Amino acid sequence: MEPALAILVGILVAVAVWLMLSRNFVRLLLGFAMLGNGVNLSIFVAGRLSREAPPLVVEGEVVLGAAAANALPQALVLTAIVIGFGLLSFALVLAWKAHERLGTVRTDEMRVAEPERTP
Amino acid sequence: MTALIDIAMTASWVMLSAAFLIGFARLVRGPHLPDRIVALDMLALIGICAAALHALETGATAYLDLALVMALVSFLSTVAFARYVEWVAFRRADQANPPPLDHADD
Amino acid sequence: MIELLVAALMLGGSAFALVAAIGVWRLPDAMMRMHASSKAGTLGGSMLFLAVAFGLGDFGTAVRAVAGIAFLLLTAPVASHLIGRATYLLDVPLHPAQTRDDLAGRYDLKSRTCRPPDTRGREKP
Amino acid sequence: MTNRSPAKEPGAPALLVLNLMLMLGWCGAFGTFSPWALATGFAAGFAALWLTRHLWGTLEGSYFRRTIAGFSFSLFYAKALVVSAWQVARQVLSPTITARPGVIAVPLTATRDVEIATLANLVTLTPGTMSIDVSDDRSTLYVHVMLLDDPDAVIADIRDNFEARLLEVLR
Amino acid sequence: MNGWFAALAILIPLAASAVTLLAHARPKAQTALSLGFAALLLADAVLLMGAVWRDGMVVVQASAWDAPFGITLAVDTLGAVMTLIAAITGLACLVYATAEIAEEHRRAFFHPLSHVLLAGVCGSFVTGDLFNLYVWFEVLLIASFGLLVIGGTKAQTDGAVKYVALNLVATSLFLFSVGLIYGLTGTLNMADLARVVPRVENTGVLNAAAMMLMAAFGMKAAVFPLFFWLPAAYHTPLVSVSAVFAGLLTKVGVYALMRVVTLIFTHDPAWIHGVLLWTAGLTMVTGVLGAAAQNEWRRILSFHIVSQIGYMIMGLAIGTKLALVGAVFYLVHHIVVKANLFLIAGVAQRLAGSMELKRSGGLYAAAPWLAMLFFIPAFSLAGFPPLSGFWAKFILIKAALDERGWWIAAAALVTGLLTIYSMTKIWGEAFWKPHPDGAITVTTAPRAMTVPIAVLAACTIVIGLFAQPFLAVAERAAAELGDPAAYAAAVLGALP
Amino acid sequence: MLTVVLTPFAAALAAPFLVARLGERAVFLFALVPAGLFLWALANLGEAFPGRIEATPWVPGLSASLSFALDGLSALFTLLITGIGTLVVLYAGGYLHGHPQLGRFFAILFAFMGAMLGVVLSDNILALFVFWELTSLTSYLLVGFESGKAAARRAALQALLITGTGGLCLLAGLILLAEAGGSWELSDIALAQSWLQDSPLYTPALILILLGCFTKSAQFPFHSWLPGAMAAPTPVSAYLHSATMVKAGVYLLARLEPALGGSELWLYSLGIIGAITMLLGAVFALLETDLKLVLAWTTVSALGTLVFLLAPSQEPSVTAAMAFLLVHALYKGALFMVAGNIDHEAGTRDLTKLSGLMRAMPVTFAAAALASVSMAGLPAGLGWVAKEMIGTAKVADNIGLTLTAATVANAMLFAVAAIAGISPYFGAKSDAAAKAHEAPWTMLAGPVVLGGLGLIFGMVPQLAADRLIAPAASAVLGTKATLEITLFKAFDWKFMLTLATFAAGAMLFIAWRRYGAAWRERADPILARGPDRGYDHVLAGLAALAGWQTRIIQSGRLHRYVAASFVVIAVMVIASAFRGRFALAGLTDTGRVIEWAVIALTAAAAIVTAAATTRLLAVTALGMVGLGVAMLFMLFSAPDLAITQFMVETLVVVILALILIRLPGFRLSADGDGPRWLNLGIAGVMGTLVSLLLLGVLAEPFDMRLAEWFAAQSVPEGLGRNVVNVILVDFRALDTLGEITVVAAAAMGALAVMMRAARKPDGGRGPDGGRAPDGGEGKGR
Numbered sequence A: 001m002e003p004a005l006a007i008l009v010g011i012l013v014a015v016a017v018w019l020m021l022s023r024n025f026v027r028l029l030l031g032f033a034m035l036g037n038g039v040n041l042s043i044f045v046a047g048r049l050s051r052e053a054p055p056l057v058v059e060g061e062v063v064l065g066a067a068a069a070n071a072l073p074q075a076l077v078l079t080a081i082v083i084g085f086g087l088l089s090f091a092l093v094l095a096w097k098a099h100e101r102l103g104t105v106r107t108d109e110m111r112v113a114e115p116e117r118t119p
Numbered sequence B: 001m002t003a004l005i006d007i008a009m010t011a012s013w014v015m016l017s018a019a020f021l022i023g024f025a026r027l028v029r030g031p032h033l034p035d036r037i038v039a040l041d042m043l044a045l046i047g048i049c050a051a052a053l054h055a056l057e058t059g060a061t062a063y064l065d066l067a068l069v070m071a072l073v074s075f076l077s078t079v080a081f082a083r084y085v086e087w088v089a090f091r092r093a094d095q096a097n098p099p100p101l102d103h104a105d106d
Numbered sequence C: 001m002i003e004l005l006v007a008a009l010m011l012g013g014s015a016f017a018l019v020a021a022i023g024v025w026r027l028p029d030a031m032m033r034m035h036a037s038s039k040a041g042t043l044g045g046s047m048l049f050l051a052v053a054f055g056l057g058d059f060g061t062a063v064r065a066v067a068g069i070a071f072l073l074l075t076a077p078v079a080s081h082l083i084g085r086a087t088y089l090l091d092v093p094l095h096p097a098q099t100r101d102d103l104a105g106r107y108d109l110k111s112r113t114c115r116p117p118d119t120r121g122r123e124k125p
Numbered sequence D: 001m002t003n004r005s006p007a008k009e010p011g012a013p014a015l016l017v018l019n020l021m022l023m024l025g026w027c028g029a030f031g032t033f034s035p036w037a038l039a040t041g042f043a044a045g046f047a048a049l050w051l052t053r054h055l056w057g058t059l060e061g062s063y064f065r066r067t068i069a070g071f072s073f074s075l076f077y078a079k080a081l082v083v084s085a086w087q088v089a090r091q092v093l094s095p096t097i098t099a100r101p102g103v104i105a106v107p108l109t110a111t112r113d114v115e116i117a118t119l120a121n122l123v124t125l126t127p128g129t130m131s132i133d134v135s136d137d138r139s140t141l142y143v144h145v146m147l148l149d150d151p152d153a154v155i156a157d158i159r160d161n162f163e164a165r166l167l168e169v170l171r
Numbered sequence E: 001m002n003g004w005f006a007a008l009a010i011l012i013p014l015a016a017s018a019v020t021l022l023a024h025a026r027p028k029a030q031t032a033l034s035l036g037f038a039a040l041l042l043a044d045a046v047l048l049m050g051a052v053w054r055d056g057m058v059v060v061q062a063s064a065w066d067a068p069f070g071i072t073l074a075v076d077t078l079g080a081v082m083t084l085i086a087a088i089t090g091l092a093c094l095v096y097a098t099a100e101i102a103e104e105h106r107r108a109f110f111h112p113l114s115h116v117l118l119a120g121v122c123g124s125f126v127t128g129d130l131f132n133l134y135v136w137f138e139v140l141l142i143a144s145f146g147l148l149v150i151g152g153t154k155a156q157t158d159g160a161v162k163y164v165a166l167n168l169v170a171t172s173l174f175l176f177s178v179g180l181i182y183g184l185t186g187t188l189n190m191a192d193l194a195r196v197v198p199r200v201e202n203t204g205v206l207n208a209a210a211m212m213l214m215a216a217f218g219m220k221a222a223v224f225p226l227f228f229w230l231p232a233a234y235h236t237p238l239v240s241v242s243a244v245f246a247g248l249l250t251k252v253g254v255y256a257l258m259r260v261v262t263l264i265f266t267h268d269p270a271w272i273h274g275v276l277l278w279t280a281g282l283t284m285v286t287g288v289l290g291a292a293a294q295n296e297w298r299r300i301l302s303f304h305i306v307s308q309i310g311y312m313i314m315g316l317a318i319g320t321k322l323a324l325v326g327a328v329f330y331l332v333h334h335i336v337v338k339a340n341l342f343l344i345a346g347v348a349q350r351l352a353g354s355m356e357l358k359r360s361g362g363l364y365a366a367a368p369w370l371a372m373l374f375f376i377p378a379f380s381l382a383g384f385p386p387l388s389g390f391w392a393k394f395i396l397i398k399a400a401l402d403e404r405g406w407w408i409a410a411a412a413l414v415t416g417l418l419t420i421y422s423m424t425k426i427w428g429e430a431f432w433k434p435h436p437d438g439a440i441t442v443t444t445a446p447r448a449m450t451v452p453i454a455v456l457a458a459c460t461i462v463i464g465l466f467a468q469p470f471l472a473v474a475e476r477a478a479a480e481l482g483d484p485a486a487y488a489a490a491v492l493g494a495l496p
Numbered sequence F: 001m002l003t004v005v006l007t008p009f010a011a012a013l014a015a016p017f018l019v020a021r022l023g024e025r026a027v028f029l030f031a032l033v034p035a036g037l038f039l040w041a042l043a044n045l046g047e048a049f050p051g052r053i054e055a056t057p058w059v060p061g062l063s064a065s066l067s068f069a070l071d072g073l074s075a076l077f078t079l080l081i082t083g084i085g086t087l088v089v090l091y092a093g094g095y096l097h098g099h100p101q102l103g104r105f106f107a108i109l110f111a112f113m114g115a116m117l118g119v120v121l122s123d124n125i126l127a128l129f130v131f132w133e134l135t136s137l138t139s140y141l142l143v144g145f146e147s148g149k150a151a152a153r154r155a156a157l158q159a160l161l162i163t164g165t166g167g168l169c170l171l172a173g174l175i176l177l178a179e180a181g182g183s184w185e186l187s188d189i190a191l192a193q194s195w196l197q198d199s200p201l202y203t204p205a206l207i208l209i210l211l212g213c214f215t216k217s218a219q220f221p222f223h224s225w226l227p228g229a230m231a232a233p234t235p236v237s238a239y240l241h242s243a244t245m246v247k248a249g250v251y252l253l254a255r256l257e258p259a260l261g262g263s264e265l266w267l268y269s270l271g272i273i274g275a276i277t278m279l280l281g282a283v284f285a286l287l288e289t290d291l292k293l294v295l296a297w298t299t300v301s302a303l304g305t306l307v308f309l310l311a312p313s314q315e316p317s318v319t320a321a322m323a324f325l326l327v328h329a330l331y332k333g334a335l336f337m338v339a340g341n342i343d344h345e346a347g348t349r350d351l352t353k354l355s356g357l358m359r360a361m362p363v364t365f366a367a368a369a370l371a372s373v374s375m376a377g378l379p380a381g382l383g384w385v386a387k388e389m390i391g392t393a394k395v396a397d398n399i400g401l402t403l404t405a406a407t408v409a410n411a412m413l414f415a416v417a418a419i420a421g422i423s424p425y426f427g428a429k430s431d432a433a434a435k436a437h438e439a440p441w442t443m444l445a446g447p448v449v450l451g452g453l454g455l456i457f458g459m460v461p462q463l464a465a466d467r468l469i470a471p472a473a474s475a476v477l478g479t480k481a482t483l484e485i486t487l488f489k490a491f492d493w494k495f496m497l498t499l500a501t502f503a504a505g506a507m508l509f510i511a512w513r514r515y516g517a518a519w520r521e522r523a524d525p526i527l528a529r530g531p532d533r534g535y536d537h538v539l540a541g542l543a544a545l546a547g548w549q550t551r552i553i554q555s556g557r558l559h560r561y562v563a564a565s566f567v568v569i570a571v572m573v574i575a576s577a578f579r580g581r582f583a584l585a586g587l588t589d590t591g592r593v594i595e596w597a598v599i600a601l602t603a604a605a606a607i608v609t610a611a612a613t614t615r616l617l618a619v620t621a622l623g624m625v626g627l628g629v630a631m632l633f634m635l636f637s638a639p640d641l642a643i644t645q646f647m648v649e650t651l652v653v654v655i656l657a658l659i660l661i662r663l664p665g666f667r668l669s670a671d672g673d674g675p676r677w678l679n680l681g682i683a684g685v686m687g688t689l690v691s692l693l694l695l696g697v698l699a700e701p702f703d704m705r706l707a708e709w710f711a712a713q714s715v716p717e718g719l720g721r722n723v724v725n726v727i728l729v730d731f732r733a734l735d736t737l738g739e740i741t742v743v744a745a746a747a748m749g750a751l752a753v754m755m756r757a758a759r760k761p762d763g764g765r766g767p768d769g770g771r772a773p774d775g776g777e778g779k780g781r
């Protein structure tokens, strides 16, 4: 199933990129959330898939069964999910405050830091 | 697993798959905000069912924990969305020219 | 015996989940869709939890399965209550088959209150 | 919650603990903690306690009454849930949707928040009904009904079957 | 013992952020703790540098799990130097901040976030694990987000939106590349990667993954044409914040690029170095032209960061030992100088009332001490001898000419000239030109501001006048960069 | 010699403090510094050839050493630098009497002096370059000394940019020279001529070095900065821009003559550029009315002459160059100081307003007259000697054209000498002359001494010839040079030509008095198109280019930034992918219904998120994507991941809902997000690329080393059955530490965003966003 998931990742990324190209900051952030999903899934897939058993050592055993899933990508993705959440939630709060202070969430209307007049 | 369980399992997966797809269709179709929330709420419920079924299939109780967590947590998003719709409703009441209902939150 | 029970619960649960989905798709308005989701869905989920409880059989699993059922039973109604309320507040058009609506006009969006029917009011204790 | 002779008679919680201990003892004796063993253990423990109820005080000890009420309510409720789900399934799977929905105002007897909340939640999971909201003065529960042929019957059903039984368990 | 110095480079700032957070309700204690921990970090960085210099590369297997299984901290000379410079810059900016920030800024978690930033920066410099590098990048990134918005002005919010958005792109790219590389090699340890990468069969995929990782680092390093986030935001935050950013953040990207290009992606040097060379040239020129178009202190300085990143990339791209020496030397010099220029911009604003050159002036007459303090880093940046920037530029140009890289040398020289143009623009407008609103009344600044500036300026002079020891360090760092096998052996031991 | 070079720098450091302490009396103390160095140089004149070298290591890793060499050439320059330096220090004390920035002035002046000494004494190329650049830098500060005046600032910048450009070329040239010559020491390179000129690096090195020298010595077309530099205080003009710094280029040419000279490239570039500069300077001198500018143009002309003289690489011309170098330094220094005196005492430098100053400023006149005699090349001054030798040079190069050019230039300079040195003192008493009075003695010492020296050397030419000029020429030529000077040799054609030149000059002077104004009028439009305007155009062009580029690249529009980033990444990645094997993994199993369903659902939900035209649909669809991903994690044996994913996704959706509530109604649709096809294209390419990369990764056999190690070690070493957990809390605990830090910092950051500074409201403060100067109001709120 890895190839199918690889294509799904591509679709997620394409959608994410499309959203991130928007001039609406909230849409851009939706894109980032989507991109995070795609990228996390890609790491998961890149570490190869297993349907057999989760990486839990069965009671009484010492070594994980041979068919069990690769635990490392799971740990990596777990870290990445949480980190992505931290970034996204900050960015969402920023979007809220940006609207409050700049009166818009459209990035092409945000011209305070780089005003139109000065090159 | 005996053949009986095997067949039941396959049938169950098929039914859950169908449920996912149909529920998602409603999510997309809408047409109003509450319809979508109902759909998402139900999709999470089907997810819970899938997790429970997977626990049964693999024998790993870790998936039961997943189902449990989903049962608890999915509620939160429903609450948030319901609050969101209420707020949309309150705002519509203040608007002179509210947008059409299927675009109520625009 | 247990296996039969588990198979039945599994199939039943999945079937009710499917019914819930079909209901959400087929029923004509948001309020009715919620009936499908909250009733059939909750039953489906609960049956699958029970299936797990019987199928895996150990104590911890059973307790967790029961807890899962409890969560479903607790959260589903609250969710549908909140969505229903939101539906009413938003004034989503209801299906024409509607026979009676005691709630119509009871919500006041400005003061954000919900009044009882005009004929009735609980005397303050 | 009445407790007529607190000095001599153990209250309901103490009996519940005793019952659970008997249940665990039962399971220990059989060496299994399967749901089935637990259920039979609880039933056996309950029976043992009931048979020896003179030891624990009055015959109408609240523990026995409320436990039985709880079980019967659970059974009633489980049946209601199944029935309601079945009803929905029939509606949903029938070639044409024939539902005649409506919203009715149900006057409430229950006054405490927990009672109202529980009732509202239960109503949702039972056949054809779904609570939407409670009026701000908590006098009325608004209920959406999927097959609203006889509003008064629905109101009566809620009041007699649900509210009464529920209050029995909770009070 | 040496291993502890490496670990402490992460743990001290992390502890500092926790402690300063706990002392949030006590302003004085928080400030004192913040400075104390920054000093402690500096002490640790000095010890780490000493240890690396004395005993060679410091390698720690975190929690004693063998490489490549656990996370390895691996500090070579470059890592130690970068850590040291980060600690110096951090301390200088924190001292400066004590005079700059108001209570409301302090309450917005200035101190804890600053230390988180330092933890991220130092973590990036000491780690030897690709995914762990990603984690520290995120740590410094999120801290930079927080620091960027402290103060909450419109400009900050606007700048933050762009900064955040583009850095999120870079971050996702980084993570995706890590996933690809892990999928190709099954390992994350950089030393292990150095050994395994040549065995990869699907070389096209490897190349593409390498390029994507380099693009992610390039974005963090603000190279052409991925630098948009930097000039969009760096002129908006508190001065001490922008100084730390200016000094450290992009350098982490450059450091990471140097690390992976010299250690891991050695399989297709013609292509990778070729791409880097073009990037370097375009980065230099576009950055400096961008600066030429600006009329505000920090906007000018921000574009100059971009252009000077080009020099460092140039050294990496040429890739000879001398070129790497130049890149390392430039890195060190630039952190000190650029952070200082931002700090000076803050003082200039304090005295002249604005960072807009049009609305500034008269500082030469009113505050000769500031003029001198500006002159040193500014003309060091422009590459005038005998300041630090001269040697950096000289080495790189020599390295380019040695390899007959005519056009890149020409680009470097033209960029140098335009840098002079920008620095003299600031000098002419803010210092020489009379102030448009008449005389300047405030002519002094708090010692907490002037001392860090003076110390950093002194560093610039010392690096310039007594370049040999610094050169020796850069030479050793470059020699180590040029010997990936030794790095791998130090980390992995006798592993096949 | 290190001490010699460092002494002025020490004086520079001490100067501000001494002025603050002693006031203007410090000037006399200052004068002792160059005077002492002058004596040192005099004492060391003996060891002029082949020179003495002292080396101190500096940056051995880069072959930079503080090695100094004293030979005839550097001795001549050292004497000029320190001797004129002494007089200029005294002169400046008078000229800048009462100036508030006196201390700073002397600090910079001494820094310049040290740098200039460094240039002429350094044997190491790098050290030479360091000092060379320092002279540019100090010159910049001195030209802009009157920083309140826009003209001064412009002139300073122009000087710095032009000499800076040259400096950078020079650096490159020197690096190539060192490589070709095999050494960083000039004394070694001087011996390397034979192979150096065969090196492929010779031509680029020479061109670059010439660019450096020509810009520094104001050769055409880089001369425009020198007249501008007259914005500097007159002592600076006298010192830097006539006697010393501008000759650094000439010095370096002379210094490198043994190594680089003798080739055709050398001959023609020096000859042609020198000749053009010589003529051009003379012509422009005639067209100016500002006394200092007239002198500046004659300096340009003289520098052209010097370069011109160095072109042939033959003994007569080199000796002539050295003699003229000395003469010019003396008379031009004197004339500048005289000009300063007039400006200072009469209040103007405008030649059209100056006449009849003789009565008021007799000593000044005397000095001016002496200097003018030298300049004009009349027999009583050393100038005569120089002219004589120029004649020799002209013969030597055998080119009639340059002979004519030199003669014409000489005639013009004769006229200019009369204009600048004589005309202000005669004629009717002007308004300026009425106010004027003689300058203080400190300001007279310089011109009188320099003018007097010219006279002495003129009377006893052998004095200068033996002790100064011949050793210098020897150093340049690399062989012992001798020369015999007599005031009068014979009535040969050279003498006649010289006399004719004088006559022409005199006629030109008379013509200037009558038609000068008309010439100026006619010349103005031509002047407006000169290199000085060119400089402005270059700067304007640069600004326009910079602005244009920045508007395109740094447009301030985030969506363009994002699009550009993705495009660049895609292009680079695609280009890289083609450089190697790119096998793709194929589908090996059929999968299960639920897997396909979830995959389809997730993909569909993603597309719906993008296409959604209402906010809630977008957010709920995003929630569905999250759910789908969680389901995939679950289906492929990652329960912990699924739990985390679901919890996080739910939290995201909750936060989104809460945030969206706070934003007013805006269409989440793609309205205004254009160009749509381009965005779609970028998105499609990125998606395809990601899929292909991942498929490529999957085609690679997977290395299970780490996976197996974790599987084996989790229980015995990590003491945990959940391998993922063990990795997170033990094997890779550092990641988890960072992860926790990120979340904590995100929380702090989010709180920081929400805090609004208690400041004045934004607005009205332009691009720094209304951030108030923190000193003003930041504190104590």
Ligand code: NA
Pocket (backbone or CB within 6 Å): E141, E144, E167, E220, E249, E250
């Ligand atoms: Na960054």
Ligand code: NA
Pocket (backbone or CB within 6 Å): E245, E246, E247, E248, E249, E250, E251, E305
């Ligand atoms: Na930076």
